[in-house]
Structures are given as structure tokens and as C-alpha cells.
Amino acid sequence: MKDSNPSPRQIRVPILTRVEGEGSLVVKLRGSAVEDVQLVIFEPPRLFEALLRGRPFSDVADITARICGICPIAYQMTAVQALEQAFDVRVTPEIRLLRRLMYCGEWIESHALHMHLLQAPDFFGLESGIQLAEQYPMEVKRGLRLKKIGNALLEALGGRAIHPVNLAVGGFYRLPTAPELQALIPDFEWGLTASIEAVRWLAALPFPDFHCRYDYVAMQHPDEYAIIQGDVVCSDGLRIPHPQYETHFEEIQVPHSTALQSRRLPAGQPYFVGPLARLNLNRARLAEPALRTADEIGWETPCHNPYQGIVARGLEVVHAFAEGLDILRGYRPHGPARADFTVRAGEGSAVTEAPRGLIFHRYQVDAQGRIQFAKIVPPTSQNQAQIEQDLRQLLEPELLEQPDDQIALECEKLVRNYDPCISCSTHFLKLHLVRQ
């Protein structure tokens, strides 16, 4: 006779591995029913928004870069663009192109790391990138070289790969010389070919048969694969200019996480940001080599299998090398490094596409250019609720019959699809002050 009230069972992944930052998973089960799934983020809040208040606007790019060592450009770029909106600064087309190039460098280094050392081991039943390196040394070395080229580009444009220092409101502090960028062309030519080979390797991985009808959210631009400019679009057809972002998306606090979780308004449903969302919404705008590679491997959109995000990352690396190579070949420095502007009181916001997905910043500044208010919504915060929803779907009766260790491992693999950056997401803590 079936027990009508089976005893509870709890699956714990005490520390998520191969992700940035510190988090854990708790799954509460009763019989074959999933009672609760929590992506528990216990990394202490880092309070970046509060740290920015009262600081001069020129500090913002340097401070926000510290939110993440893997994707500092995303924070810097979004911050300077938001402040440029506040000061009504128009950057030149040359600066805009260099900024796209810089972002390509960050996509390359971040995606190459995740593809080869963080997620790929999951598909071979291996515990780590070290084990993968023993079995697939050529592929791992190729991935490391791809990553190195991304870092080299960031060094050339930003002064250094980790927390670059060259991006400024209005442009750059210094434009790179033509020889500095042209020196990267041979590496980018190699990288374009190597990244296509990497995609072919990834496309042959054994992907789990797991599909969800996701609500994808990404930027979209009529003329390019959106990275630093464009409307915010959703797979259900919503299209909004970025200043309306907060009208359609909100952050909420959940008790089990020091990071805020984002939901779509008005219904409050989770949504999906990142390479898979971008590819599904913008495939036609990929650079030709990436589009050709997607066709060659038979990668169809819309793709609703989150494990295929590793292929989406690979295709974006191909795109970044192709676009980067075009920019490098055509680069002739001219014009000012920075646009002139007058500091004034105002408010500005911006969205860009970080490696892990859409990122939103909004700032208010006073007449002296000091920050009065800051809001930063990183991609991992936006994906958290979706991750929890995915886990609920993953935990079907067939999987629940497995030993706890196996269930935990499958949950971890699913989380790694999102390449979560927990350190990025724990930048804020909502404080309730009770006065008696």
C-alpha cells in the first residue's frame, strides 16, 4: 500500500562547483513530489550600489569593474553608457566600434573558459576540467588559447585584462595605436578557424533530452548582433526601449538568497537571459562565419534545450572573432579619444549584453557629477528564478529514483548551463529597518 504521507527527503548540494562565487542547492522532496527547490546564494552581499553613492561619476567604471573579474567590461560599459545618457554625451562611431571590439574580447575569454573548463566536463561524465584536459588535451589547449586571445585584446584596449582601466565616460582615456591592434590580427585569424572547430566539437556532445518553453529576453538591434545598443525584446513579442526596463522587470528578495531575483511584470514569471536567449532572438544578425557554422551543425532556432547553451556560447565566440577581425583590419585611429561633455544633474540608464546575459544599470547624478542613486541588475540575478524552475522540471520521478548523489550531480549540471556568476549577483541587500 502506498504511503499517503511519505517522509520528507532532502537533497543538498552544499557547494556548487565550477561556478563563480559561493552558492548551494536545496531540494525538498516528499515521496515523488518536489516540495521546494532553492538556489541558495549565501555569499555575503557586496553593497556596490551603496558604495557608489556620493562618489564622482568618473569612479563608477573602476568601482563597478570590481563586481566581476571575468566580466568587468560588461559592468564598465553599461555604467559609462548610462552616465553618457545622463550627461547627453554622443560618442563617435569610431569609439562605438572600439567598444564593440572590447566587448568581443570579453565574450571570447569568458565563453572560452566556460565552454572548455566549466561545462564541457559534464558531457563526458568527468569531474573537472583537469580530467578533461587529460582526455582531450588538444581541445582544452585550443580553448585556453582562445581565452588567451580574448584577454590579449582586453589588455590592448583596456590596459589590462582583469579590471581594465581605459574605458571612460565619453569614450576611452587613450585610443590604441594601429600597430597595437594590428598585432592581434594573426591571432584573430587563428581564433576564427579554431572557434569554428570548437563549435563542431561541442555540437557533437550528447545533450540530455530536456526542453522548456522559455521566455527569452535579450537586446535586439536592426543592423547588428546586439551587444551594446538595442531595444529589449522578449520571445513573446514584447519590445521596449531600455529606459522602460524597470516597468517590465522587477527584482524581489527571497529569504534563501542574498541575491535579488528578477521577474517579469505583471505576472511575475521567471525569464531567461544569456547566449541561448540572444541566439534565439538574433540568429539572423550573426556574422556570416557564425551563421554558416550554425547552419553546418544543424543548430535550429528556437532552441529550448538549456544544455545547448554551450553551443550558443561557441557560436558567439565565432561571431566575436569574425566581427573583431573586421574591426581590427579596418582600424585607423582618428578623432578624439573622448567626446566633450558638460557635467550636469540628471539620470541615465543603459543595457548591454554581458557574457551571461542582459545587464541593466541606472544612475542619478547631481550637478557636480556625484552619484546619488545607483541600480545594477546583473544577468545571474535575472536567471535565478528560471534556474529554480528548471530544477523543478528536471526532478521527475525517474530521476528521483536515483541515489541522492546522482540527483545532486544532475542538478549541478543543469545550473552550470547558465554559467552563473554568484559574486556578480550578490551586490545588494534589501534592509528592513523596524523602528519602535
Add this chain to the structure above:
Amino acid sequence: MNPAACDRTRPGKLIVGIGSPHGLDQVGWRVAEGLRNRLNDDWQIRLAAVPLDLLDWLEPLQELHLIDASVDLDAPDDWAPCQRLDWPHPWIAELPCRATHDFNLPRVLQLADSLHLLPPRVTLWVIPVGDDFGASPTEPLGWGPQAVAGLESADSDVGRRGDHAWGLEQRCQAAATVIGRELSPAGNRPTTQTAAGPPERQNHA
């Protein structure tokens, strides 16, 4: 200039300081920087913010020396300004390291080893800094009498200054002196520089 510095066909020698500009985490960088004047042009010195940076720099090398701070070095001779661990010393895998994406220093070295990227000689120099991570460089770090006595016997150039509370600067100088002497045998040092003298005493009122 040393002719060897121009010989790009010869595998190089690389020193990497690991850390950041902040608090006690800056120790790795400062010790590495402190070696610039103590070694000749054969040596390349780089600063890494995360151990993963290393993987970008492992072109053919003769030697790789890594310098990092440790808040919890439990070694028999932990009075020394630095602890030398030659790869693959079993302690390296046990070091209490943390880093982005789980790629701490031991794991990065393991990965590089798996890919046969490591040079014949890899040495990790660990600088014990106590557990007050984030302390100001001007604050005394509180080496005890045993540590100072040990340091005096280890290197006569790094003298005792009366109190036992050395600041971060002195400790970095001490470590750089010891490492510099190890890496730069007599006759292989810069001709214009001498080994560092005793560190200046700081007033800790």
C-alpha cells in the same frame, strides 16, 4: 643590457606575483615587484589577479616561480618570511586557496601539468600573513620573537629593528630578499643594485 635578455630563442624565467592591490592580498604583488631590482634581465616579472591568468603565460619556460600570500600556513618553519614549495610538493594541493570558478592555484597547476605546460622547475613561494586579511599596510602584523629570531638567522641583511611588529612593507622586503638570494646566485645579480638592506623601522605609536 644582459645579452640573455635579447635571446628570445631561450626559454625564459618567469616570476608571477598573485594577489591584488588591496590589504594583505597585495603581498604577492609587492614581493614580486620587490624582486625587480634584485634580479637581472633573464627574469620576467608579472602580476596575476587570479591564478587562471597563469595559463596565458606558460609559453616555453625554464623556470616558473609563483608568489602568493597565505593566511593559514601550517608549516614547521612558519617563522620564515616565506615558505618554499617545489612542485609537486604535496602541501601545494592542501593549501587553503580559493579563487574564481574553483580554479585556485593548486588546480591551475594541476591543469597546466595535465597539459604538459609546466616548465621543469616550478616553485611556489608562500608568504605567511596571519589571519588579519585586509589589514592596512601600516599596521603591525605581529611577528613574534621566534619569527624575528628565525628571520635573523635566515638572512642577516634583514635585521631586527627592536620591536617584533613589522609592517607589511618590511615583511615584503624580507621575503623579496630571501627569494632574490635564492634565485640570483652571486654574479648573476644586477651590477647597479645591491641586495636590500634592513627595512626602515616604522613607528607604530
